[in-house]
Amino acid sequence: MxxxxxxxxxxxxxxxxxxxxxxxxxxxxxxxxxxxxxxxxxxxxxFVDMHTHGGGGHTFTTGDPESARQAAAFHLGHGTTTLLASLVSSPFALMRDATAAFRPLVEEGVLAGIHYEGPYLSADRCGAQNPEFLRDPSTAELTELIELGGGAVRMVTLAPERDGATAAIELLVARGVVAAVGHTDASWEQTRAAVAAGASVGTHLFNGMRPVHHREPGPVVALLEAPNVVCELVADGVHLHDGMLGFATSVAGPERAALITDAMAAAGMPDGEYELGGQAVTVADGVARLSRDGAIAGSTLTMDAALRHAVDAGVALPDACRMVSTTPARAIGLGDRVxxxxxxxxxxxxxxxxxxxxxxxxxxxxxxx
The missing domain is CATH 2.30.40.10 (Urease, subunit C, domain 1)
Structure with missing residues (x-):
């Protein structure tokens, strides 16, 4: 038919x-x-969302498969036909249990894969990541998780300045997993070294990164200038000023700029009290922040809203469509399918x-x- x-x-x-x-x-x-x-x-x-922690009152971060199924269904209703389930920094036992629980959902096609955002991140740039769980990259941990996932593990975000990061990046790339740079205080040189080792994504560019300085460009410039790196951008008017969204898009081009939601369970839900990675989150006027210090804690964004925001900010619709679909699909190795x-x-x-x-x-x- x-x-x-x-x-x-x-x-x-x-x-x-x-x-x-x-x-x-x-x-x-x-x-x-x-x-x-x-x-x-x-x-x-x-839409292809390569970075989301939940939505519709449901989360990926606890490793509960029914909650993951419901979160995926919520985002599907907003046009996201392909997504990665993003964890946050967690104990290894939770990472292992979540991987085992989500593998059947990946095989079923509910999820396109698993993304570990952490725990191999900078303590100085951890943002809403739980500092209690941060640690140096472990190739032993990653090997076990990749093998347990049976192809489900698709991306890992880490800070390249941490001990063992280069070996971890090389392992990930060799095993067909995308290595992403994020939540990092790395220098320009350290970030370029990570890219040379195979890192190919910048996790929510600008957010959770050492800021740009004219005498120390830092990770933002190194990622923007790398021709093989796709830079994630959260187009919600909170994570990024629209001027910075436009600037990054003009530098990277729609073929290297990917819109993401970085959504948490509160997406599509009323303001109130929520939880992310064991930390209390308060959502007020649709903005999620850690209750203890006000740090931005993911978003309440959906991909259709991200598309509208980017277009309202001046991105041409065909370019914005590449940024919500074509570019993220290619970044996570699915460009030949979706x-x-x-x-x-x-x-x-x-x-x-x-x-x-x-x-x-x-x-x-x-x-x-």
């Missing part, structure tokens, strides 16, 4: 104003002009109205109820 979705189709090369996406057996079989279309909705690729409206890829798409609000979501050729 062939299904057609018509409207203003956003492809990797531009917009087909009168377009059609043809779907067969869960995959895109054709993308073409469809002259009979008049004033249709926007048709954009399904992330664009092109022939052969899984039929993941989002129908948006002219205000870029979600109308319908399709995943694998089926409309999401």
């Amino acid at each position: 062939t299904r057609r979705v018509t409207g203003k189709v956003v492809t990797p090369t531009g917009v087909i104003r009168q377009g059609c996406v043809e779907i067969r057996d869960g995959r895109i079989s054709a993308v073409a002009d469809y002259p009979s279309v008049r004033d249709g909705h926007w048709i954009v690729p399904g 992330g664009a409206l092109q022939t052969g890829l899984r039929a993941d798409l989002v129908v948006l109205d002219d205000d870029l609000n979600v109308v319908r979501v399709m995943r694998g050729g089926d409309w999401v109820e």
Whole structure:
């Protein structure tokens, strides 16, 4: 059976104003002009969130599989058809248990993989990460987790200045896992060394990093200037000023800038008291902060809201669509499967109205109820 979705189709090369996406057996079989279309909705690729801790009142950070399933379903309703379940800095036992619990969800396709944000992070730049659990990278721990995951472990964020970081990056890359630089006080030189060792992602650029200085560029500049590094950006107006969002996008380009949510369980929920990695979080006016010191504690963002915010900030819609879909898919090694409206890829798409609000979501050729 062939299904057609018509409207203003956003492809990797531009917009087909009168377009059609043809779907067969869960995959895109054709993308073409469809002259009979008049004033249709926007048709954009399904969003790919490479960094999220939860949403809809549910979390990935405790390793509970039912909570993970519900969090993924929440984000799917906002157009995220592919996501990584991000943990926070935790004891090794929790990392191991969560990996074992999430592996079936990855095999089922509910999750695209697991992301460890920590615990191999800087104590000086830990942000909302629990300092109690921070430690130096361990190749023994990582090897056990990767083997336990059976392909489920897809990305690890670490601080390159910590002892053992280079060996950890080399191990990750050799095992097909993305090494990301984040929550770091590294120098420009240390960050460049991490990139040379194989690190290919900058975790929520600017946030949890030594700031830029004209005599000490630090990690931000090293990551922005590296041609093989994808830089994550949280487009919520809280993590980044819109001027900085625009600056980073102009430097990296949409092919190296990926929008993420960094969402926690409070996404889509009322203001109130929440928890992240064993720490109390207060959400007020939609902004999540640690109760003890006011540090930003993830976000309440969804990917559709991130897309709207980026467009409102001046990013052209086709570029913003690359940043929420194509670029993150490629960054986590899934660009040959998802992330664009092109022939052969899984039929993941989002129908948006002219205000870029979600109308319908399709995943694998089926409309999401």
